[in-house]
Amino acid sequence: MIQTTVSPTLDGLFRRILARQPDALALLDPLNKQRITGTASKRLTFAQADQAISALSAHFIEAGLPANSVIGIQLPNTVEFMLTVLAALRAGLIVALLPQLWRQAELTMALNRTGARAIVTAGKIDGVNHADLAMNAAAEAFSIRHVCGFGDDLPEGMASLDLALTGGSTTTRAVTQDGRRAALISFDVTADGFRAVPRTHLNLIAGGLAVFLEGRVPQGANLMSAFAPSSFAGLTSSLLVWLLSGGRLALHHPFDEDGLERQIRDDSCDTLVAPAPMALRLAEMDLPSQLPTLRNVIGLWRTPEQVASSALWTLDQARFTDVYLFGEVGLFGASRTGDGTPARIMPGPHGAPRDVPGTSIAGETLLTPRGTLALRGPMVAVAAYAPAPPPSDSLLPPPPRDYVDTGYAARLDRSTGAICITSPPSGIVAVGGYRFLSQDLQEWAKRLGQGALLTALPDRLSGYRLAGRAQDNARGREALNELGLNPLMVEAFRDRATPT
Structure with missing residues (x-):
């Protein structure tokens, strides 16, 4: 060849x-x-x-x-x-x-x-x-x-x-x-x-x-x-x-x-x-x-x-590196400090490793006018996320076209200037590595008849977990299976033991 x-x-x-x-x-x-x-x-x-x-x-x-x-x-x-x-x-x-x-x-x-x-x-x-x-x-x-x-x-x-x-x-x-x-x-x-x-x-x-x-x-x-x-x-x-x-x-x-x-x-x-x-x-x-x-x-x-509220890394034997994932938009990493706390994430260009001056630029972080975090860099597929042009009467300027808005709400810490990521994208439910539109959950629940409910509950480990209710949970699971849906949705309607 x-x-x-x-x-x-x-x-x-x-x-x-x-x-x-x-x-x-x-x-x-x-x-x-x-x-x-x-x-x-x-x-x-x-x-x-x-x-x-x-x-x-x-x-x-x-x-x-x-x-x-x-x-x-x-x-x-x-x-x-x-x-x-x-x-x-x-x-x-x-x-x-x-x-x-x-x-x-x-x-x-x-x-x-x-x-x-x-x-x-x-x-x-x-x-x-x-x-x-x-x-x-x-x-x-x-x-x-x-x-x-x-x-x-x-x-x-x-x-x-x-x-x-x-x-x-x-x-x-x-x-x-x-x-x-x-x-x-x-x-x-x-x-x-x-x-x-x-x-x-x-x-x-x-x-x-x-x-x-x-x-x-x-x-x-x-x-x-x-x-x-x-x-x-x-x-x-x-x-x-x-x-x-x-x-x-x-x-x-x-x-x-x-x-x-x-x-x-x-x-x-x-x-x-x-x-x-x-x-x-x-x-x-x-x-x-x-x-x-x-x-x-x-x-x-x-x-x-x-990440900011996570447990300390207390083991000297091994270095711990936090890697921040933003759906399929991109990622960045930051090794923990000597006391085991997460490193500060500063806005602007960053190298890899972060604490070594003069390293090649791995990416860049930006706060948009909407108060969300955006990413730019050689790994980011900008064209796939190109936003629609803002309406003519919009008062907010669009973010630069070479950035992708992750949708994660963020702000700058007043004392350190570091980026604080505060919440996930609005309207999106993340269960482990799987993301759904919250409105889609309701649309699927409607297919199970009157009174059916499918909702997302906060979960420390996975972000959210799904919970469902139907007049007959077993039939609800069968119906969702027949529709070819993700088992995360299907198992939301599992029968739960009632306390005695």
Whole structure:
């Protein structure tokens, strides 16, 4: 395959490591993968990973997927996820990240919105038949031409990628290694509704560098990622940080706390990437005796307004870095101070690391006239969030066109000048990594008949949790399942035990 190198790409980063250390361990599956997918765990060297990537890439090419077409991926946090992303990019495709909790309604909307030509999934994930979900969604997305999956007992019409891995095909095609080309599409919910957010290789590398440099991840790191990779932040904090460090990436499918601790210990991981509320619990452990190799903890905050009031990090053994996530708009990181408190976030340009003068600009923060936080920088996909022009009678000037308004309410602290993030975007409900318009919750509840209610209640760990009420909760769950809705909505109508 002839490749013309123009600027860095993810496949280019992988090939550089491959050339240096083909026999070094590269990717490690979760210890409990057998329970999650029904398949055995894998431990691949860079050479073995490269063979798998080439085999999957050949399958996509032979399936007739044109270069620059979109391929949707709905997989758990396992080796197959990382291999499939790199294989799709090697074949010149654009990856659309499909969160694991999405069901038929959201899958169909995303596939149609992006004009996806293929979808990749697993037979089962945590007991849910995702192969059937993918087939049903593909039937409603007229652009889909190829459906494939990993695992056993795939339905008729779904191609087996496990067979592709053992087939040994060497089919290739010329792909220009240009970091300015589209590589990824993730999905966000804003006040204006559902939107697809495309990014280039360079956008992804910029996001990975922001986490890698601020987190002081060493070269050759033994990285553990326990954060779902089906978002911009999830992918950059795992796949990109791994490619930038040139070490190995161990994966943990959230969450089995005992299994996570065992995996960190057994694989001598020195860097952990995890949701921040869970990562802060490590401060309650006897870390030197239980996880003696851990030196860096990177906590990702889906609820950045909670960072300032979070618990102190009291362990000297490991550095803690807060990474603020703003949906799919972007992120920034800040290592904790010596006393374990979150660092001050000042407005304006910031480097990575923040406390090292003269570093390259990783991004910029801005307070808009509306009292919200905006982001600018090399990772921010400005065009995807371009606001509508303000009405002619508006008294407020629009924010600069090279910024994206995150919608998070913020203010400046009078004594320090630091940015204080005070609340999430109005009208949007965030449950873990999933965002809904509050008005959509009411629309779905109306489908269950008179008296049905679906609402969001504040939750310290996940931002919000959903709670529902219907005349018959069991029938309500069945109806929502038939509509192909996210299980977060379905389980809001679970029966609750009444106190005695």
